[in-house]
Amino acid sequence: MSYKIASPDEYLAITGMGIRNELKITKAAWVLPFQRCMRFSVQPRNYAMNLQAMTKEKLQFLLPVVFTVGPYVPVTTNRDIPESHYEEGGSATALMDPADALMKYAVLLAENADGKQTTQGLLEQKITSIVEGEVRVLVSSMTIEEIFTERELFKRRIHKNIQTELNQFGLLIYNSNLKELKDAPNSTYFESLSRKAHEGATNQARIDVADAQLRGNVGESDRKGQQEREIARIHAETAVQKTERDIERAQAVAKLNTREADLSRDVEIARVEARRALESKDEDLKRQVEVKRAAAELERLRAKDVVKASITREAQQQAADARAYEIQKSADASAYNTRVAAEARNFAAVQEADALLVAKIKEAEGIAAMADAYGKLAGAFGGPAGLLQYMMIEKGTYVELAKANAEAVRGMAPKISVWNTGSGGEGGAEGKTATDTMRNVYQMLPPLMTTINEQTGITLPEWQFGKMAATTNELAKAQKGGVNGE
Template sequence: MVYTIASPDEYLAITGAGVRTVKITKSAWVWPFQRCQRFSIQPRDYNLNLQTMTREKLQFLLPVVFTVGPYVNQKGVIDGHATRDASGDEHAPDPDDRGDALLKYAMLLAEGEATKGVSPGQHIENIVKGIIEGETRVLVSSLTIEEIFTAREEFKKRIFRNIQSELGQFGLKIYNANVKELRDAPQSSYFESLSRKAHEGAINQARIDVAEAQRRGNVGEAQRQGEQNREIAKINAETAVQKTERDSERAQAEATLATRKTVFNRDVNIAQIEATRATESRDEELRKEVEVKRAFTELERLRASDVVKATIARESKQQAADAKAYEEQAQAKASFFSEQQAADAAAYKLHKEAEAKFYATTKEAEAHLVQQQKEAAGISAMAGAYSDLSLAFGGPAGLIQYLMIEKGVYTQLAHANADAIRGLNPKMTIWNTGAQAGSEGGKPGEGSSMGGVDQIRNMYQMLPPLMSTINEQTGITLPEWQFGKLAGDISEREVSGKPIQGMGSNGTSAQK
């Protein structure tokens, strides 16, 4: 008898005496005539690269990875709580489950051990891969490639449900299912073409977006530039008005300062004059006191003889001093009044000049602004009128022709062309060297029998009038040994009215 304990990732399968079928447990006493087998419950990953065919007979590679292991039921681990499978679906605990999943898995292992040449793990792997391949191919054959590609999550859930229903009878459970990126089968380029199409579409869309962004940027830049120009013009106008106001205020301040300076100078002058007059008055008073004292002394000395004379002299001096003081006071008042009048006149003149300058500057700015507004309105109205005329005349070309007719451009061009050729005296020379221009006195048709001789004669007849015409119109004289003498004979015959030697009766020479 042995007490056996399984590791955390193992279970014990006990058969033999006292056990009806198989006992699944984590620890137990192993009695004689009983057999104990350990088995792991670790899940395994099964990687498959399935080549499947869709409903429209399109083959592709479907890489999948399934994590499959024994189903540890509520009795073994979960203890009555709800479970969630690999597809995300939640399952409530099964109250009738008494460990049947582990029992089925243990029996599957025993079946693998009984198979010769195959290990238990290989036996389970063959079963799992066969179920996965079969159910996946059946499911893919009922779908189109577009349904598989666009509904990946739903496709994964359907594969999980179909395979899990088959694996459940062996006590196995899918713990995780992962469908990798679909790939092209050999001799197929479906997904590559789709990828290239998406790539090119993204590149074209990016180029379109860049062009649209550039267009918006250019338009926005032009709009911002226009707004900037308008704001600058507005700021310049406001600055001019403010500058005019500041100039006016400065002129007023300067006038006020000049007035205050004048008043201050006037007060200083008055104070100086008052101080001078006070000093002089005090001097006179002191002199008066001295004179009084001296008079009293003299009066005491000469009281008897000079009382009347001293009194008269004193009264006379007193009157003279009073008259002088009054005269000086009157002069000071007159000077102060004249200075005040001059200062007031200067301040008033400065104030009026500042007001006139401010008014003139304001009116000039307003007139300039109104002129610019009217010019802009006139240009806008003219542009609208020209646009209407262009539509009426069938386009810009028709409008240009109408304006040239209205402005008399064609008439001016005709006058210019006439003035260009006015005063010219063109000379034209016409001669005939045809077949009818035979020898002198010949009849028409007689020279035609000469054949090649006529052609030579015609060419020779053409040279003299040609050289003569070149000489008359250009002034160029050819050497005498070539055509000079011949040209002179031709000219003499033309003057005398005789026919030119070598030309037929039909040869003509006309000049205009």
């Protein structure tokens, strides 16, 4: 695989695998394996031919022609189309599509792929055969006089017919040159016409020379007469003009003298007027000076009084400013003290509020902690009632209640409960054991709690009462067992 680039006057023709329509025309492309690339030039070439043809009157002659032919490339525009491609009405003859033209031209060159003939030879053969055939067909339908008199039309027809045939090969005639017709072998037609034209031209030249000499002599004499008449006229006009110039000069001198006198008078009058104006201006200036001097004196006296008044006013103003300053300073000091006191009070109030806020927060935190602790105690004592009874025992509430009851029943006949915890005579006090003492205490508590419940409505918690009853029973059983065991 390789990358091919065509030069400015070349194109690339690529064939092979992957190419649509079996041929691709481009300026640059990658050439892949199983593809072939052919370079071909698009430069037009000149083809010179000496054609032999026969007119309608069976008159043979030679027609030397030179055609510039090349491929019709895509950059060609209407401006590039030769004038011979335009018909008499001004419209261009139908041309082929440039891309299609290059395709046809590449196909034409591909016919010489076997190398038996050069590309230039192949093109020359094709173009020569087309030109000869079209010229012979066109000449056979015209007379020699028509060829001479309608040479431009003859050229256009040849151009059109040949171009129509070259379209099938993608070729365009860029220029065509038809030279002078020549005699064919064994023919003297054009030589005779040339001799006739030469002799006619020679005789006409001699006649033209005689006519020219006649016109020259007559013209020379006429020119001499015209010259003399013109010179006399010029002299007369010169004399008249000289006299007119002298009169005009004298008139100009008189006008100049009159003008000078007028100017002198005007200058003298202007000088007198200027002197009088100067004197009047001087008097005005003196009067203005006196007026200004008096005004200055008046202003001086006035300024003196004004200065005194200004000094007095400024002194009074300064005294007033000093008093105002003292008053302002006193007011500023009072306002400052008031502001400082207010700021101190505000600060103290803020500090007090902050301290109260902190105390409240601490108190709330303590209450919350106490509530949390009471909640845990309530859970431990079987509920709020158990906690309440525990706290009453802890705080001595029952003792206070007993005292209150005693005070309440003083002077009354209260219900008195007497408990006997056992015989005190057996063994005496000395014979009591620790078990007996504990049993007596526990035996005393249930009647006591019952009495409290009857008088206050307070009931000990079930867990406490249950434990006491169980302990009392165990002690009684132990005591009984001990007695029986003795």
